[in-house]
Amino acid sequence: MYEIYELPSFHLDGGAVLDPARLAYRTYGELNATRTNAVLFPTWFAGDHTSNEWLIGPGKALDPRKYFIIVPNLFGNGLSSSPSNTPPPHAAADFPTITIRDNVRAQHRLVTEHFGIERLALVLGCSMGALQTYQWAVSHPNMVERALPYCGSPRTSPHNAVFIESLRAALTLDAAFDGGRYQEPPLAGIRAFARIYAGWGFSQAFYWEEAWRRLGFGSREEFVIGFWEANFIGQDANNLLAMLRTWQDADVSGTPGHDGDIEAALGSIQAKLIALPAEKDLYFPPEDEVRAVRHIPNGEVRVIPGIWGHMSGGGANPADAAFIDAAVRELLAAPSPVAVPAT
Incomplete structure (x- = not known):
């Protein structure tokens, strides 16, 4: 079960226009009166909102009795606007290229225009969800209080x-x-x-x-x-x-205002950020995160130990799931370094 947020005449980075773009999402929990308990949890490659549910539930760090968790589906995954569900002229093989920034821009409109949320207590995600997490922290540094990208990176490496x-x-x-x-x-x-x-x-x-x-x-x-x-x-x-x-083109240094400078883009992140690479991830290796996070003022790296590689982020191995849940819990309990705007 999920809902659809329509974005009329949605302009993409590549110049094409989806009219409308359709963003599928599901929410868990209730938004509090001050709209300060929102968590954004984007999906990963070929997954959907149900792929993230292993980390959501009573007694877990993402407890819907305490937090309002929004899980937006990635464009292209078959629920949000995709080649398989978009009419001509953008159907099937004619579907336009969509960037991570396009996804984040659509999600920002969902969060701000539909829900009226001005700050996010946490943005987190695995793999392509981590790419989106980094992009959120760079695109909206005053809005993202905490960030937890796991099994991902701020840009796709050549390997x-x-x-x-x-x-x-x-x-x-x-x-x-x-x-x-x-x-x-x-x-x-x-x-x-x-x-x-x-x-x-x-x-x-x-x-x-x-x-x-x-x-x-x-x-x-x-x-x-x-x-x-x-x-x-x-x-x-x-x-x-x-x-x-979308995955191959991901790079936060392409964010307007950073002109391809990855260090400047990462240095603009205000959120308290914990990156969780997996010890034996073959395409998002820990050394990539160590190299990136040293440029983030409030960032740190913790390596998920073990042999499950990239799939450490999938929730199937109890030890990995507990490691990630504990980091989420600790991060949510930590003070946010993002300044509260004057009212």
Whole structure:
């Protein structure tokens, strides 16, 4: 269950206009009278609002009895405006490129215009949700009190971009893809896409230790089919490509006013920020976060220990889930360094 916020004549960074853009979202909890308990929790690649629910609930750090949690769905994920649900002239393969900044700009309108919220107690997110978290903190430094990006970064690295290119190739080289004009899903391409992901989403140690058995699979092949192929086989190929473009182009230094200067962009963040990279993440490695966060005045890095790699942020491993929940809880309890505007 989710709601739709429509944005008429929504201008994208690339020049195209969605009329309207449709932002799917779900909320948990109630907004308090002073509108000071709002948390924004954007989604990650190929996920939706339900993908974030493992971190939301009574007794958890994101307790809906205390906080008003807004989970906006990423453009391209099939619920918000996407190739699969947008009419001509932007349907299917004609869907325009959408940036992380486009997502944040739409979310800002939802938060401010629809809910009347002026400050966010916390913005957090995993992977592409982390990209959005950093962008929020750079685009709206006076609004974001605290930020917790996990298993992500403020911009997509060259090595990460190579991984993305391999995924794109797997999909588009399937003859059934037909330049995005497919009549039937390009299933061979999607299965190849899933198998590439299987080698990157978890670490080498995860496979050496056969940790997939903890998820109920009896063999590595059963795991690849039952976990990875099952995750992507129902996804629309053009939607996957649209999200890949958004991911590959992510870079907070492109925010207006920073002119490509990543250090200046990160230095503008006022929020208290805790970055949580995973120890063995193959495409958002901890050293990238250490390099970035040293430029954030109120930033720190804590590495999620263990062998689950990028999927440490998915909530399936109890130890990783507890580590993330504890960091969220601590951050929400900490004073905000963002000045309260004079009234």
